[in-house]
Amino acid sequence: MTEPLFRDDAYLRAAPATVIAVTPEGGVVLDRTVFYAQGGGQPGDVGRLLRQDGSAIQVANTVYGPDRASIVHVPAPDQAPLQVGEQVTAELDWERRFPRMRVHTALHLLSVVLPYPVTGGSIGDGDGRLDFDIQEAGLDKAELTEKLHALVDRDAPVSFRWITDEELDANPGLVKTMSVKPPRGSGRVRLVEIDGIDLQPCGGTHVRRTGEIGQVVVSDIEKKGKQNRRVRIRLG
Numbered sequence: 001m002t003e004p005l006f007r008d009d010a011y012l013r014a015a016p017a018t019v020i021a022v023t024p025e026g027g028v029v030l031d032r033t034v035f036y037a038q039g040g041g042q043p044g045d046v047g048r049l050l051r052q053d054g055s056a057i058q059v060a061n062t063v064y065g066p067d068r069a070s071i072v073h074v075p076a077p078d079q080a081p082l083q084v085g086e087q088v089t090a091e092l093d094w095e096r097r098f099p100r101m102r103v104h105t106a107l108h109l110l111s112v113v114l115p116y117p118v119t120g121g122s123i124g125d126g127d128g129r130l131d132f133d134i135q136e137a138g139l140d141k142a143e144l145t146e147k148l149h150a151l152v153d154r155d156a157p158v159s160f161r162w163i164t165d166e167e168l169d170a171n172p173g174l175v176k177t178m179s180v181k182p183p184r185g186s187g188r189v190r191l192v193e194i195d196g197i198d199l200q201p202c203g204g205t206h207v208r209r210t211g212e213i214g215q216v217v218v219s220d221i222e223k224k225g226k227q228n229r230r231v232r233i234r235l236g
């Protein structure tokens with residue numbers, strides 16, 4: 001299995017690692033990685049694996065293996081094959097990742113500005129969206145943008161902590177405080193807290209403070225069926 005270094009430190013851009021498997025399609029499994037694996041609406045990271053001879057393997061995407069415990073670095077076409085046991089340095093493309101962290105954290109804030117059930121969402125490059133289960137129309141882009149900015153400007157710290165299912169059971173008030181119900185059964189839950197603003201279970205990558213989100217606008221509101229509104233945001 002792969003140690004997901006991005007989960008403890010989303011700001012880690014590179015780390016040495018060992019190749020522990022190569023899939024039949026050429027996917028590279030490392031013992032540890034800074035590359036976020038595609039999931040939760042956030043795309044997998046791109047970047048490169050630096051070899052000891054100074055050459056580099058370009059990584060086009062990062063996904064979970066079928067066991068959900070190993071992380072597969074999918075090489076771009078025509079890259080040289082790596083050997084099991086080889087030492088590499090995994091270095092992600094920060095120019096792609098950091099805007100995704102800003103958008104991801106901004107979507108947490110959007111779910112506070114619009115406190116309705118979320119039915120879906122995704123993160124792109126410099127933009128993202130959430131789908132809300134709401135009937136009424138009349139959402140105003142400018143007004144929502146203003147509310148988002150107010151939360152960004154508070155520059156609230158973003159932190160996370162792990163709690164066990166037992167701790168969760170012992171603190172029923174916690175579930176009430178959370179905007180999303182945590183998944184049960186895996187034994188522990190990763191809670192992401194935006195101080196005084198939001199608390200929810202999440203495995204994604206976030207910025208350290210809301211101020212790092214910077215300029216963000218609500219760019220579009222679409223009607224998706226009778227009881228669904230798709231709200232898009234874009235970094236300025």
Ligand SMILES: [Zn+2]
Binds near residue numbers: 192202204205206
């Ligand atoms: Zn999150």
